[in-house]
Amino acid sequence: MKLKWIMSLSGFVLAVFALSTMLVPVSESHIAVVSQFGKIVEVRKESGLLVKLPEPLQVVTLLDKRQQLLPLDSMEFITRDGRNVVADSFVLWRISDAQKFLRSVRNVDVANVRLRDLALSEIGSALGNSPLSALINTQASDTALTALFTQIRDSSSQKAMEAFGVTISAIYPSRLSLPQPLIADVYKRMSAERGRIAQQLRAEGQEEAAKIKADTEYEVRRMQAEAYRDSQIVQGEAEAEADRIYASVYESHPEFYQYLRSLQSYEKILNEKTRLVISTETPVFKYLWSAPESRDAQTQ
Amino acid sequence: MPKRSDLGNALLDSRKLLLGLVFSMPFLYLLSGLYSVGGEQRGIHYRFGKLINDNVPPGMHYHLPYPIESVVLLPASRIRSMEVDYSQLGTQMQAKELLTGDENLVSMKLLVEYSVAESGAFIHNSQDAEAVLLQLAYAQGALAVARWDIDALLTSGRHRLQQELKLNLQRLLNTLQLGIRISSVQIRQLEPPATVKRAFEQANTAKAEQLKWVQDAKAQRSSRLAESRANIRQYRLQADATANELLKRSEGDSQRLQLQINEYSKAPSTMGPRIYSEMLERVLDKAQLQIFSPSQDHQ
Numbered sequence: 104m105k106l107k108w109i110m111s112l113s114g115f116v117l118a119v120f121a122l123s124t125m126l127v128p129v130s131e132s133h134i135a136v137v138s139q140f141g142k143i144v145e146v147r148k149e150s151g152l153l154v155k156l157p158e159p160l161q162v163v164t165l166l167d168k169r170q171q172l173l174p175l176d177s178m179e180f181i182t183r184d185g186r187n188v189v190a191d192s193f194v195l196w197r198i199s200d201a202q203k204f205l206r207s208v209r210n211v212d213v214a215n216v217r218l219r220d221l222a223l224s225e226i227g228s229a230l231g232n233s234p235l236s237a238l239i240n241t242q243a244s245d246t247a248l249t250a251l252f253t254q255i256r257d258s259s260s261q262k263a264m265e266a267f268g269v270t271i272s273a274i275y276p277s278r279l280s281l282p283q284p285l286i287a288d289v290y291k292r293m294s295a296e297r298g299r300i301a302q303q304l305r306a307e308g309q310e311e312a313a314k315i316k317a318d319t320e321y322e323v324r325r326m327q328a329e330a331y332r333d334s335q336i337v338q339g340e341a342e343a344e345a346d347r348i349y350a351s352v353y354e355s356h357p358e359f360y361q362y363l364r365s366l367q368s369y370e371k372i373l374n375e376k377t378r379l380v381i382s383t384e385t386p387v388f389k390y391l392w393s394a395p396e397s398r399d400a401q402t403q
Numbered sequence: 404m405p406k407r408s409d410l411g412n413a414l415l416d417s418r419k420l421l422l423g424l425v426f427s428m429p430f431l432y433l434l435s436g437l438y439s440v441g442g443e444q445r446g447i448h449y450r451f452g453k454l455i456n457d458n459v460p461p462g463m464h465y466h467l468p469y470p471i472e473s474v475v476l477l478p479a480s481r482i483r484s485m486e487v488d489y490s491q492l493g494t495q496m497q498a499k500e501l502l503t504g505d506e507n508l509v510s511m512k513l514l515v516e517y518s519v520a521e522s523g524a525f526i527h528n529s530q531d532a533e534a535v536l537l538q539l540a541y542a543q544g545a546l547a548v549a550r551w552d553i554d555a556l557l558t559s560g561r562h563r564l565q566q567e568l569k570l571n572l573q574r575l576l577n578t579l580q581l582g583i584r585i586s587s588v589q590i591r592q593l594e595p596p597a598t599v600k601r602a603f604e605q606a607n608t609a610k611a612e613q614l615k616w617v618q619d620a621k622a623q624r625s626s627r628l629a630e631s632r633a634n635i636r637q638y639r640l641q642a643d644a645t646a647n648e649l650l651k652r653s654e655g656d657s658q659r660l661q662l663q664i665n666e667y668s669k670a671p672s673t674m675g676p677r678i679y680s681e682m683l684e685r686v687l688d689k690a691q692l693q694i695f696s697p698s699q700d701h702q
Contacts, residue, residue, distance in 0.1 A: 128452035128470070131527040151453035170529035170579065172538060177493045188502070191492050193538045195529075195579065241504040241552040249546055272579055275542030278492045279502045279549055286498045286508070290598045293507055293553075297602035301609035308613030312620035319624040323631040330635040334642030341646030345653030352657040356664045362675070363663065366682040373686045383696035387683060392696070 124158035133165040134201045146201045166204065170197045170272055173215050173222075179282055180227050184234040189280045194222045195273040196263065203268030214267060221266075222274055225259045239279070252276065436468040445479035447522050448472065457523030477526070479519040482586055485533065487513035487540045500596045501545055507553040512592035513568070515540050517585050524582030532581045539579075540588070543572050556593060557603075565590055 129135045129150050137145040137153070139161050147153055148168065155161045173194040180188050196218060198204050208214040229251055230238070238248045252275055260271035281289060353360045373379075383391055439462065440446040446459030450472045459474070466472040489511055490499035500508035517536065519525045529535050547568055551560055568588040576583050595603045667674045 130449070130452035131454045131523065133452075149453075150451075152451035167530065169527060170535065170581075172529070172531065172535050174538065177497060189493075189497070191541075193542075195535060195538075235506075239502060239504050239506065239549040241555075242550065246550075248549055252546075273539070273575075275539070276545055277538055277541035278489055279545045280493075280498060280500060280508070281502060283497060286500075289506070289508055290596060293595065293599045294602040297599070297606040301606040304606070304609040304613045308616040311613075312616040315617070315620035315624050319627050323627060326631060326635050330638050334639055337642050337646045338649070341649045345649050348653045348657045352661050352664070355661070356668065359664055359667050359671075360660070363660070363678070366678060370682055370686055373690050375689050375691075377690040378693070379687070379690050380693045380695065383694055388694070 121157040125154060125156065127153040127155065127163050129153050129165070132167060132169050134168045134198065136164045136166060136201050136205065137161050138164065143202055143205070148201075164205070166198050166201050167211070168198055168201075170195050171211070173218055174277075175219055175222060177278075178223060178226075180230040182230055182235045182238070183232055184236070186235040187282045187285065188230065188235065188238075189278075189282055190226070190230075190276040191278040192222070192226060192274060192276045194218055194259075194271055196269050196271045198268060199264060199270040200268030207267040214269060217267060218263060218269065218271075221262060222255075222259055222271075225255050225262075226274070226276075229255045432468055436466045436472070437463065438466065438474050439463050440476060443478050443481050444476045445519075445522050447475045447477060447526065449474070454523050454527070457521060475526070477519065477522050479522050479525075482516055482518050483533075484514055484516045485537060485540070486591070487515060487537060487544060489541065489544070492541065498596070501548045503548050503553045503556060504550050505552040508596050509548060509553060509556055510592065510594055510596055511544060511548065511590065513540060513544055514589040514591045515572070515585065516587045516589070517583050519582060520584035521582035524580050526582075528580050528582060532583060535579070535581060536576070536583055539575055540568075540572060543568050543575065547571070553595070557595065561590055561593065564593075 127135060129147060129152075131150045133150070135145075135147040135153050136143055137147070137155050139156070144161070145155070153163065155163060173196065175192045175194065177189055177191045180190060182188060196214075204214070208217060233247075233251065238251065240247075256271055256274040259274060263269040263271055280286075381388070438446070440459055442461050444461060445457070446464065447454065448456040448459055448466060450467070451470075464474075466474050489501060493499065498508070500510045503509055515536070525532050547564060548556065551564065556564065565588050569585055572588060573585045576585065594600070
């Protein structure tokens with residue numbers, strides 16, 4: 104009776120243990136590799152419940168199948184035209200062939216070291232194959248540099264897949280710069296360029312201001328000349344009209360006009376300063392000494 | 404024995420309690436699957452590690468108890484932000500600026516605002532989606548700056564650059580299936596390197612001076628034109644007035660003359676001498692006269 108109890112209890116414990124090692128939940132992030140006495144018998148990429156033989160017979164290894172980030176140190180590269188560029192870059196990779204991965208690099212740390220070497224050499228050779236001007240330029244639509252890194256990614260991914268079962272989903276430079284000794288020169292050049300631009304701006308400003316002033320002067324003088332011309336025309340016309348009006352009257356009785364005009368002239372010519380010596384025999388004084396005679400005497 | 408009956412009673416009581424406990428265990432176990440999702444959260448529902456729903460909405464929910472099903476809560480709908488500062492990259496000794504398309508250098512800082520679009524992809528497609536996002540943002544910034552010249556970057560291109568960065572970054576995130584939606588990419592800082600900042604400021608001052616000169620010249624022009632317009636107007640009016648005066652005088656004079664002529668024509672023998680005498684009066688009144696009489700001397 105007591106033995107039976109012990110037997111059934113130990114049987115129950117064993118069953119629970121066997122069941123617990125036979126059923127393995129595989130998460131979305133993992134690949135499950137089942138090996139039997141060190142030999143891989145199954146690779147499961149799908150998540151969910153995995154059923155295998157209990158623990159000592161089959162062992163499961165879980166590998167992370169998510170994309171992993173590998174930042175690469177700042178490196179100096181030389182382009183085809185002998186220009187030096189500094190690039191910080193990174194690799195985004197994931198385990199694709201678990202069997203190959205386990206056989207060749209075993210763990211992530213080793214994989215990172217190998218991937219680092221691979222990526223840097225790929226970037227180096229790709230940059231070394233094109234001149235700097237093909238990589239950076241001022242055409243915003245030119246995506247040569249992006250295309251170059253896509254190409255680097257593709258070739259690295261292919262090599263990584265062959266060598267250790269890893270695919271590379273992205274390789275990009277996180278920063279592009281120049282080597283430290285060249286930077287001082289760039290600063291100097293940039294300063295000089297700004298100085299030149301400043302000078303040019305000032306010159307342009309002065310030129311435009313002078314042009315505006317000259318234009319203004321020209322316009323003012325043109326306006327003045329036009330006004331002078333118009334006023335001369337108006338006055339000339341008025342004079343002509345006045346002459347015409349006078350003439351129409353003069354012509355109606357020229358002798359009287361002559362007479363009247365002469366009288367007016369005398370009036371103008373003679374003034375307070377004029378000294379006249381007049382004989383009493385002038386007709387004005389005709390009646391000064393002699394009273395008018397009779398009509399008969401006069402007519403005689 | 405009263406003592407024994409006490410113990411018996413106590414045992415009897417606790418046995419009921421224990422039994423109650425034993426019977427309620429399965430219910431408690433089943434109840435352990437109740438969970439609530441907060442307002443800003445999304446639940447991710449797994450069965451044996453397999454994702455069955457990555458978008459459980461806020462509220463009370465139930466999952467089968469451990470170890471069958473489990474739930475992870477993620478603050479998914481919150482907008483997060485991340486600073487992309489290039490000075491954090493590289494070694495201490497290096498200059499922290501980016502190479503532009505015309506081989507100049509600029510220093511740049513971005514701010515990326517984003518949210519989790521697909522919780523499942525966000526958690527399971529990369530080890531650290533946010534770290535990847537940061538690197539991708541660095542990369543897109545560096546690649547974009549290498550396609551622009553420094554003047555466009557510092558002046559007109561800012562807005563376009565932001566749009567371009569947002570677009571490219573989102574496209575890349577979609578390709579890599581990181582489950583992130585970009586709300587915006589803002590340029591927090593985009594300026595010439597500190598060493599040459601003074602030269603850039605001087606160029607800006609020159610630009611302001613240029614504008615000022617032109618503005619001043621234009622202001623002078625408009626006041627000068629207004630002044631001369633006023634002068635010219637006055638001049639024209641004077642000329643018109645003079646002309647008008649001339650005309651009116653001539654009309655007046657001629658009409659007066661006409662009247663005189665009319666009178667004269669009527670009686671020339673009386674009017675001629677009369678006008679003559681009037682003139683003499685006026686003239687001789689003013690002039691200094693010396694009158695002599697030759698006929699008297701003779702006598």
